[in-house]
Amino acid sequence: MAFKALTISLLCLLAVSGLAGAVLCRDDAYNPYGGGIVHGQVLGFNWFNELIPVVWAEVSAWRDGELVAKAYSMAGGHYEIILPVGWYTLVVEEPGYKTVSREIFVSSGSSTAINFVLELSMEPIHKPKPKPPTQYRVEVGVSGLPEKVKAKLYVDGAVETELGTGETCKLSFENGTQHKLSVTEMLEGNGERYIADQPSITVSAEKIHVFNYRAEYFLRFTTEPEGLSLPSTPRTGWYPAGEAVTTPTAPILLEESPVVRYRFKAWTLDGKELEGNPAEFTMNSPHLLKAVYSKEFLVEVSSPIGEAEGSGWYPAGSTATITVQPSLGFWVKQVFTGWTGDYVGRNPTATITVNKPMRIVATWTVDYTPITLICIAAAAAILTSTALILKRRRGSTPPPERTG
Incomplete structure (x- = not known):
């Protein structure tokens, strides 16, 4: 009685373990191609009513009446079979034992434990022992x-x-x-x-x-124009796909010399302008990153007389307007004669193209015409007045008397 009770308890334990194993998944059994592993143990009672492992029992998986896969229990009665996702009927056969079956579902990446307990069939054994797989x-x-x-x-x-x-x-x-x-x-x-x-x-x-x-993906960094030196630059090299990249803050002005400088315009990625400074983007493909600057030249406009206008920084290729008053003074006039230096012209107001640093000076001459005319007019007035006075004096003097 004690042995029978122990046997019944063991059967219950195996049944429970089989049911529990049906939902057991192991992390190392992941199958990305849509299948899973079914494994377990085949046990059976011998003629002495002892529960022992059954070796070389055939475990076959059937779906819609067709054989999908087959395996055999090995040492200790353990078996393992790999199946695609789906519902199956697992059938266990061994000569001398009753055939048993169970419905199971195999999910993607699953590892399902199913144990079987076979009972003696009490029928003659006719089935030859299968050869183990090689x-x-x-x-x-x-x-x-x-x-x-x-x-x-x-x-x-x-x-x-x-x-x-x-x-x-x-x-x-x-x-x-x-x-x-x-x-x-x-x-x-x-x-x-x-x-x-x-x-x-x-x-x-x-x-x-x-x-x-x-x-x-590879990120290449450069400046436009090429060769500019920035205090901090993005790393040129390989980046994991999907990594977020933030540029350093680009300086607004870069001085090449006292008369040449570069002004920051924008960050561009593969020719498209990014927002902000610093800017952000994602490495989802190979990229070319640029810090884009515009070149500027200093234009210096001066005049020894009066005040010339138009000095300042101008983008390369842009135009600048320079101007100065054409004349100054009243009695003696200072008259503008032209521009010299990096621009030559005679108009007091001129539009020039800035394609290099420029230094332009206004030139002048002295015009004495106003004071000369005034002097001539004054002299003429004096002479005229003198002539009139003399004429009047002559008209008021009596003629001399005649003597005999």
Whole structure:
């Protein structure tokens, strides 16, 4: 009675463990191709009513009346079978035992534990013992590569095939052997590269493995015009895909000399203007980053007389208006005669093109015409007055008397 009670308790425990195992998932059993692993133990009662592991029991998975996969219980009655996502009927058969079955659902990346307990059939054994499998299977895939980019798959150092994202390669090896599987560690071109997280693995049993690649993009930095020296610049080099990059704050003015300087305009990414200084962007492809400046020249306008206008900083290629009063003074006039220096002209107001630093000076001459005319007029007035006075004097004097 004690043995029977123990047997019943053990059966209940196995049944519970089987039900619990149906929802048990292991992290290391992840299968990105939409499948999972079903594993467990096959036990059975012998003629002495002892519960023992059943070795070489056939475990088959059926769906819609078709055989999908088959495995055999090994040492300790343990079995393992890999199945795609879906509903299945697991059937366990072993000569001398009653056939048992169970409905299960396999989800993506799952690892489900199902244990079976077989009862003696009390029927003659006619089924021959199946031969154990002599090979194990390995399925290899690749993820993270863009379309049309493929990685080479190596088996023990020799090229086996090329795989792109979503493609798989199924391999078979003899039981008891160990093999190294590897892929191209890095694929690079056109400012982008893809690096394998784990470029090689070693297999000795059935396995599904995906070699994952992570993308990196190249950022090149320059200034416009080229060759400007900034106190702080973005790093030129490789960045992980999706990384956020913030530029340093660009100085507003860069002085090349006392008469040449550069004024900051904007940050541009692949020719498109970014907002702000500093600016932010995301590395979602190879990029060319520029700090864009405009060149400015100093225009100096001077005059020894009066006040000339138009001095200041001007963008290269722009126009400037220079001006000065054409004449100054009244009695003696200072008259503008022209511009000298980096611009030559006679107009007191002129528009010039600024394509270099410029120093322009107004020239003058003295005009005595006003004072000369005044002097001539004054002299004429004096002479006229003198003549009139003399004439009057002559008219008022009596003629001399005649003597006999």
